[in-house]
Amino acid sequence: KDQAKAAEWYQKAAESGYAPAQYNLALCYENGWGIEEDAEKAAEWYRKAAEQDDAEAQFSLGECYDSGYGVEENEKEAVEWYTKAAEQGHTKAQFSLAVCFECGYGVDADETKAAEWYRKAAESDYAPAQFALGGCYDEGSGVEKDDTKAAEWYRKAAESGYAPAQFNLGLCYDNGWGVEKDETKAAEWYEKAAEVGDVPAQFNLGVCYDNGCGVEKDEGKAAEWYRKAAEEGHAMAQFNLGVCYMNGTGVERDEAEAVEWYRKAAEQGHEKAGKALEALGIK
Numbered sequence: 001k002d003q004a005k006a007a008e009w010y011q012k013a014a015e016s017g018y019a020p021a022q023y024n025l026a027l028c029y030e031n032g033w034g035i036e037e038d039a040e041k042a043a044e045w046y047r048k049a050a051e052q053d054d055a056e057a058q059f060s061l062g063e064c065y066d067s068g069y070g071v072e073e074n075e076k077e078a079v080e081w082y083t084k085a086a087e088q089g090h091t092k093a094q095f096s097l098a099v100c101f102e103c104g105y106g107v108d109a110d111e112t113k114a115a116e117w118y119r120k121a122a123e124s125d126y127a128p129a130q131f132a133l134g135g136c137y138d139e140g141s142g143v144e145k146d147d148t149k150a151a152e153w154y155r156k157a158a159e160s161g162y163a164p165a166q167f168n169l170g171l172c173y174d175n176g177w178g179v180e181k182d183e184t185k186a187a188e189w190y191e192k193a194a195e196v197g198d199v200p201a202q203f204n205l206g207v208c209y210d211n212g213c214g215v216e217k218d219e220g221k222a223a224e225w226y227r228k229a230a231e232e233g234h235a236m237a238q239f240n241l242g243v244c245y246m247n248g249t250g251v252e253r254d255e256a257e258a259v260e261w262y263r264k265a266a267e268q269g270h271e272k273a274g275k276a277l278e279a280l281g282i283k
Contacts, residue, residue: 003034014045022049023057030060030069043070050081058085059093066096066105075106086117094121095129102132102141115142122153130157131165138168138177147178158189166193167201174204187214194225202229203237210240223250230261238265239273246276255280 007028013021026045029038043064049057062081065074079100085093098117101110115136121129134153137146151172157165170189173182187208193201206225209218223244229237242261245254259282265273277283 003028005034007034014048017048017052019049019052019054019057022046022052023054023060026057026060039064039070041070050084053084053088055085055088055090055093058082058088059090059096062093062096075100077106079106086120089120089124091121091124091126091129094118094124095126095132098129098132111136111142113142122156125156125160127157127160127162127165130154130160131162131168134165134168147172149178151178158192161192161196163193163196163198163201166190167198167204170201170204183208183214185214194228199229199232199234199237202226202232203234203240206237206240219244219250221250230264233268235265235268235270235273238262238268239270239276242273242276 007025010021010025010028014025022045026042026049027033028035029042029045031037043061046057046061046064050061058081062078062085063069064071065078065081067073071077079097082093082097082100086097094117098114098121099105100107101117102114103109115133118129118133118136122133130153134150134157135141136143137150137153139145143149151169154165154169154172158169166189170186170193171177172179173186173189175181187205190201190205190208194205202225206222206229207213208215208222209225210222211217215221223241226237226241226244230241238261242258242265244250245258245261247253251257259277259280262273262276263282266277
């Protein structure tokens with residue numbers, strides 16, 4: 001393995017106009033593989049390959065314009081290149097184009113077109129797009145609201161291990177949105193997401209253990225999950241962890257620790273935490 005030699009040979013082929021080599025050479029410049037990192041040269045070589053209809057290069061050039069990497073940031077240019085790649089079936093470009101239409105980046109916002117492009121990417125099993133399409137059905141954004149279809153698309157992404165979708169599918173089971181209400185399944189999906197660091201899922205799983213919803217009641221585990229979410233700045237988890245310390249539920253009672261967590265939550269505007277501090281005579 002010799003990245004420097006690889007870059008040399010890519011350069012030779014790239015200078016002869018071979019698009020795949022131009023793309024690979026751009027990657028080398030972008031990542032410093034066997035050659036000094038150079039954003040402008042990376043963008044230049046992406047452009048050369050993109051102009052020869054190389055979809056990967058078109059997508060990468062779109063990302064350059066999106067972020068201002070090696071070129072001046074330009075959302076309209078980003079959209080143009082994402083569109084070229086998306087129309088060739090490039091999944092990530094389809095997703096990025098959908099985001100542009102959803103948010104109005106470089107193009108007039110259009111929820112219908114956003115949903116169309118999310119669907120194209122979702123049908124290629126791209127989990128973020130499946131999650132986003134689920135969100136479209138959840139909110140009636142660009143498509144007719146349909147809780148059942150929302151849950152179906154969340155499930156596809158969730159089964160691929162995509163944590164935000166696992167959390168949302170947990171919510172569906174928790175509330176009976178598009179699926180039959182099932183607290184056990186809700187807790188299972190919350191746990192999958194929580195274990196890979198999804199903060200809202202960590203909080204909800206804490207609530208499950210706190211109340212014995214879908215799992216056996218376990219105040220110690222509730223406090224553990226509240227702590228994980230609280231340490232990531234989740235205000236409700238911070239308040240609940242404060243309650244655990246104040247009451248000695250799942251942890252050893254520690255009023256000073258309770259006050260610390262109440263304060264963190266209150267600083268984020270959590271009303272109950274503020275009132276808890278007031279009740280203790282703390283401003």
